[in-house]
Amino acid sequence: MSRHVVIVGAGPAGLAAVEHALRAGARVTVLDQAESPGGQYYRMSPEAYAAQHGGPEFTRRRRLLAHPRCQWWPGATVWAFDRAENRVHVLRGQSDGGGRQRLTLVPDALILATGAHDRTLPFPGWELPGVYTAGAAQALAKGERVAIGGRVLVAGAGPFLLPVAESLLDAGAEVVAVLEANPFATVRKGWSARPWRLAAHAGKAGELARYAATLARHRVPYRFGRAVIEARGANSVREVVTAEVRADWSVVPGTERTYEVDAVCVGHGFVPQPELAVAAGCALDGGFVRVDDGQRTTVDGVFAAGEITGIGGAVTAAAEGAVAGRVAAGETPGPALVRARDRAHTFAERLATAHPIGSAWRRWLREDTIVCRCEETTYGELVRATADPACPGPHALKLGTRAGLGPCQGRMCGPAVSELCGGTERHHRPIAQPIRLGELAARTEGEPE
């Protein structure tokens, strides 16, 4: 009887895990919340996208979902993991719909490849309609051919801003500028040390050149050391204030500039989505799931791959997924797979060094700047609560200010609140995804075979 490997997430890491678990002889069940595989990287309309992004590999891996030993469950939300019973709780059906089917799986090995979402630092006005994360702009432009605005400013940190700008231009938006907050010196130093070690990512150089050409053709300025420090408008964004920032992201006074725009998209890197790993009891390091050479977490039978172990892009994620798939299926991965994975980590290290987050971003905030978007907790309230001896720790702080207690459960404000209040981010959410009470009360159907 072959091992049953359950893989959560069908992005680059999950799909590579599928391929290698199948090759090692396992029976595989793959779950993803979306209707089609690919994750955030291979955004929908994959036929069109595949041509640009390592297409053949994605196409090949996508076909594996039809393999006789593979079950593919699209529209599947894993809302909890029961450690005691080693049971994966799944809802299948329309996204956020009522009356979804409740199912459970009891795997021999579980591979978590749940990915990451954008990190956006708060700034005055970031809650206004018309301010989007870079990922939202990308998802809408790439997946739906909808531009988030007519005149858009793209800002933040990291190379992801470039494909976002390109997608916006393709969708018909005017991009007024792309701003990287880190100074050129930081970015250059981060990327250019020992360039030969980036051989695994040779394709990236060509990709960057293409983005540069696209921006130049559309006369879109790309500036280093400049950040969005405020968005203004009554019920939606009308203008955005940028400023020159130093290496620590403190504003250089007198360098402010105002752009008239109807949309802003901002991305300051990514944060992992580790809820299920936390539910499984896996140890984290700085918010990321700790894994060993075989992508094993600290919990027996639970593996992690991709952005939840560290932000490294699609190539790194796939390399980790391949190793996880082999090991979870009970095989020892070959040296080539391990080498590819280790080489890919170089890219992740570079990314972190070249595009750090400057600690002085908090000085962009004002007393009344909203930090927790759901509960509208302001910077002033957080500062007062932190100074209050009756608020001795993160738990009391949360209850006192309601930061992180709204519908997103701290997914958006968590890193900012913990940085502002000097605490550590808490990732424990017993319910990893929302479930309706009626669905919770409904009888669970057994594992379908």
Place this chain on the structure above:
Amino acid sequence: MSGRPIRITVDGEALTGIAGQSVAGVLLAAGRISWRTTRSGAPRGVFCGIGACFDCVLTVNDVPDVRACRRPAADGDEIRTQSREENA
């Protein structure tokens, strides 16, 4: 995307989209950028676009709290905007 047109209503007003678009995509393409109010009454629409922030929730065919960015729009969907305003 198949390119097939679909029709949905939002608070009674008819909007046209394309099969394969999310409810958020249809709303944004129609020029609507906010459709929810927070506890303080402030307007909100899409922020993260991938289901993490819950800023874009609305009511679809009488089911509340559906994330507009995650739900594919279906022909005939009746959408209502939502409020979290206190005493609303």
